[in-house]
Amino acid sequence: MSALLEQLARRQLVWQGNSQHTAYQAVSSGYAELDQQLAGGFPASGLIDIQTGPGIGELRLLLPYLQQQQSSGRLLVLISPPAQPCADMLCAAGIVLSQLVIVTPKTSKDALWAAEQCLQSGCCASVLLWQVPLKLAQARRLQLAAEQGAASVILLRRPMDGLSLPVNLSIKLQPHRQGVLLSVQKRKGGWPAAPFLVDMQNRWPGLCFTTEQHWQARRKAS
Amino acid sequence: MQFPALQPDSLGCEAAQQLPVAVVNEQHCIVQLNAVAGQRGIALNMALGTAAALCPNLQLLPYQPQLQLNILQSVAQQLYQVTADIALDPPDGLYIRLCNMLQLYQGLAGYWQALSRELKLLPYRYYYASGATPFAAKCLARQQLNLLTGEPDALATALNHSPLRFTELDTDSQQQLQRLGINTLGQLLALAQAELARRFDSSLLSYLGRLRGSFYHALHYIKPEHSFSRYVELLYDIIDTAVLSKPLQALLQQLEQQLQRINAACHQLQLSLLFRGMPAHRLSIGSAQGEYRAANWLKLCQLQLDKLKLTEPVSGLQLEVTAFVAQQSQSDDLFQPVPGAVSPLQLVSLLQARLGYHCVSGLTLQNQHLPEQASQRPLPLLAGKSAVTALALRPAFLLAKPQQLTETVEISHGPERLCPDGWALDAQRDYFIGRNSKGQWLWLYRTAQQQWFVQGIFS
Numbered sequence: 001m002s003a004l005l006e007q008l009a010r011r012q013l014v015w016q017g018n019s020q021h022t023a024y025q026a027v028s029s030g031y032a033e034l035d036q037q038l039a040g041g042f043p044a045s046g047l048i049d050i051q052t053g054p055g056i057g058e059l060r061l062l063l064p065y066l067q068q069q070q071s072s073g074r075l076l077v078l079i080s081p082p083a084q085p086c087a088d089m090l091c092a093a094g095i096v097l098s099q100l101v102i103v104t105p106k107t108s109k110d111a112l113w114a115a116e117q118c119l120q121s122g123c124c125a126s127v128l129l130w131q132v133p134l135k136l137a138q139a140r141r142l143q144l145a146a147e148q149g150a151a152s153v154i155l156l157r158r159p160m161d162g163l164s165l166p167v168n169l170s171i172k173l174q175p176h177r178q179g180v181l182l183s184v185q186k187r188k189g190g191w192p193a194a195p196f197l198v199d200m201q202n203r204w205p206g207l208c209f210t211t212e213q214h215w216q217a218r219r220k221a222s
Numbered sequence: 223m224q225f226p227a228l229q230p231d232s233l234g235c236e237a238a239q240q241l242p243v244a245v246v247n248e249q250h251c252i253v254q255l256n257a258v259a260g261q262r263g264i265a266l267n268m269a270l271g272t273a274a275a276l277c278p279n280l281q282l283l284p285y286q287p288q289l290q291l292n293i294l295q296s297v298a299q300q301l302y303q304v305t306a307d308i309a310l311d312p313p314d315g316l317y318i319r320l321c322n323m324l325q326l327y328q329g330l331a332g333y334w335q336a337l338s339r340e341l342k343l344l345p346y347r348y349y350y351a352s353g354a355t356p357f358a359a360k361c362l363a364r365q366q367l368n369l370l371t372g373e374p375d376a377l378a379t380a381l382n383h384s385p386l387r388f389t390e391l392d393t394d395s396q397q398q399l400q401r402l403g404i405n406t407l408g409q410l411l412a413l414a415q416a417e418l419a420r421r422f423d424s425s426l427l428s429y430l431g432r433l434r435g436s437f438y439h440a441l442h443y444i445k446p447e448h449s450f451s452r453y454v455e456l457l458y459d460i461i462d463t464a465v466l467s468k469p470l471q472a473l474l475q476q477l478e479q480q481l482q483r484i485n486a487a488c489h490q491l492q493l494s495l496l497f498r499g500m501p502a503h504r505l506s507i508g509s510a511q512g513e514y515r516a517a518n519w520l521k522l523c524q525l526q527l528d529k530l531k532l533t534e535p536v537s538g539l540q541l542e543v544t545a546f547v548a549q550q551s552q553s554d555d556l557f558q559p560v561p562g563a564v565s566p567l568q569l570v571s572l573l574q575a576r577l578g579y580h581c582v583s584g585l586t587l588q589n590q591h592l593p594e595q596a597s598q599r600p601l602p603l604l605a606g607k608s609a610v611t612a613l614a615l616r617p618a619f620l621l622a623k624p625q626q627l628t629e630t631v632e633i634s635h636g637p638e639r640l641c642p643d644g645w646a647l648d649a650q651r652d653y654f655i656g657r658n659s660k661g662q663w664l665w666l667y668r669t670a671q672q673q674w675f676v677q678g679i680f681s
Contacts, residue, residue: 053662055664056681057681081619082619083620083621084619084622086616087596088597088616089612089616089618097606098604101602102583102599106581110576113576118569124569175660175661206615207663209634
């Protein structure tokens, strides 16, 4: 029996309960309820898949994490951002602009190549990759490169059905008036979680409707 | 030191060494030949017709003085590693001053060992001799004596037995001397100077004076170069950029050697691809962190070459570096070693080489209140002004061009009035933050004409 178990474990088909905490090193996300759900925060390295619509608060969710990743003096790379990044907002969130590199490749092939080079180099802490179609083999490649360079790569894409990618963490975001509604779809060493609200009212009061405003709006609508 | 066949010996490939190769000058006279040609009975100063009759498959090269000089300079640069004072003697000789190097190498034997080790790395044949003066050494070397000794007697004997044709005297003087029955240098040196001065012009006396060492002989010693320029003629035309990397690697390796010797690096290479029927294509390859290793440069060059579509085969490569910089060693963290030996600057160079310079940029914050001017995209990894404080509540992304608002939004914040100039009241904008039905947070503005535009997205 134990020989069979060992064989299965070697092929990574069996997860043992005591290996949970070693799945990845977590970095606090800056949001207490999220940290609690993710058992510590976002992974410090590896592939993080975020399925989200544009402009609903996905970057605001990541900023405290990115700022901590950058604090070791390593680079933050933005690959094919949807529009011109704004220095004011990043600077206000504590991102060091001299450690920020923006790459705007022409094709998605070049984008993946750039991501892999950045991850492998070991001088990047995090790479953000926007809207690049990713195949299973490419995701695996990015995951390996990220582990090699001890970096994290965050893939921001529209919600879509498809094969599950080999990722450390996969989450889905939905818009909400007080923040974002987050559901954990897949987590290495953990279980998927039901959607819950990440409240941004403390951190970003200008970008949330307070509950009073909410009820006022309801009343108007009725 | 004399090099009898620099041009044929510089043909690096194996095939060229199997064939008889000779160099002809403009008078159709053979001036240099390789070993195979020598075995076939071809001799120096032979007419071209005779040589072709002796050896039908003789390969001929035109004599190129500039190429000859370049090769001689590269030999001198190579020898500069072991000896200090080297002077060029075009077209085919080098003067090397021994006396100040002997103490370092503890005698002539040790010195010659070091020098011949360097010479062995080069493909050129050479003859050498030592002498008390430059002209004495040159005269002995041209006799191909390979005489290296510090004993004055042996040198004097050899010099006295030298025929006059190995001296620097012009042919008229030599003929005149031969008619007088003077055939060797010894006989000439034995004559009284006053007698010679009466019969011959001053050039003979000046030569003899410098040969004896009684006149000063000025030599221009070379200095190490601070630039690099090499040309390689490809043996056959190459259309495939992948194949180009082989000759390019050889060039880069030479560059690496030179840079390593002077402990330098360079930021930029100029690579020219020369074509037969087209003007040369110039590539400039940069490395933000100074680099000297050939392997790293080759990687950057290949990324640029991969992008290139060659319409015509390449016939030659020219590599130029105009400026060297001092090598800077970067200190790594001892306690948190980061895997991978790539520095941020190297990474940026790599990305720039493949994607183009304008595709990789940094971001700086300017002291401007207008959103279009607040963010700038300079070259990456530059530290901006730290004194600028960021304005609160700005979007993460700015659209390249503001778009007309076409949907209903719920305003959560505003207005914030921004005016490009104090007096341009027509251009003032009232900014709002709004949320549309899809839950996106937009940065909107209302113009003085009551038109609404979306300028940014809060992500």
